[in-house]
Amino acid sequence: MLEKINAIKEEINAAVATNLQEVEELRIKYLSKKGSISQLMVDFRTVPAEMKRELGQKINELKNYATEKIASLKEGFATAADSDAEAIDLTRTATPYELGTRHPLSLVKNEMLRIFAGMGFTIAEGPEIEDDWHVFESLNFPPDHPARDMQDTFFISRDPKDILLRTHTSSVQTRVMEKTQPPIRIVCPGRVYRNEAISARAHCFFHQVEGLYIDKNVSFADLKQVLLGFARQMFGPETKIRLRPSYFPFTEPSAEMDISCDICGGKGCAFCKGTGWVEILGCGMVDPNVLDACGIDSKVYSGYAFGMGIERITNLKYKVKDLRMFSENDVRFLREFESAR
């Protein structure tokens, strides 16, 4: 029996395996119920009593030795198997893909365009790098006209200063009127640039939506009704509007529009500085000079235009006090608009 034990030990000592399957075969060969070590246990019953102690110990040692050897062989393959393609767990949930949120300015722009689309306006766009004609001259700002100082311009060309970053989306009016005869009913969203010091209330770039309607017999009453409809859809059905006389070179008469403060409902609060009104846009009847400059007969057609800042509307809708928040891309700020997506 002792010989048998020693022989098995030798065998196990020399055993090698090239894969998990072979390790399992070794386990079956030595340690399973019908394995050779279990067989020793059976033979052990017939061993004379005086030898039982010694042989019993040897068999136990052999069994422990075999168990350890097989475990260590198995370990070697376990790590290799993990990196195997077959070790990929297909039932695991996929790596989460983080969804972004729409930028508040896009949310508000989309809402504005949706409202105007409902009133028959289509979308027109133009370039951000513009020439003097489209931004100023065609819009009734003659050279050296003081109204050019209303907008601090970034010039791209120096001499002459005729290529520039558009200071307003009114330039798209000209581009469309030059190419299209009335009826024209468009809204023009886009980014504009002004050479201003950056602060909570001003930025060197911001966004506008321009509106233009040209047809026969268009009146100021039409303008007022469209703007009232817009204000009520944007800020709620109780919203009131008021128009104050103003000046823009491209409209005559010109006005600025206020809406009733939606924080205090018009009673007067810190937000509206006690007036009950907040300004949201500029507007007016298109100056006949502008129509003629763009090839539209001002004796036949008339029209209105309006322009507003998307940041301004967003400030009012979401109470964002600092303009800089819109361009810093702080995700804590952007995430606040998740539900509005």
Ligand code: DAH
């Ligand atoms: N372009 C003007 C601005 O940037 C806004 C504006 C005012 C546009 C009156 C208009 C308008 O079309 O009629 O300050």
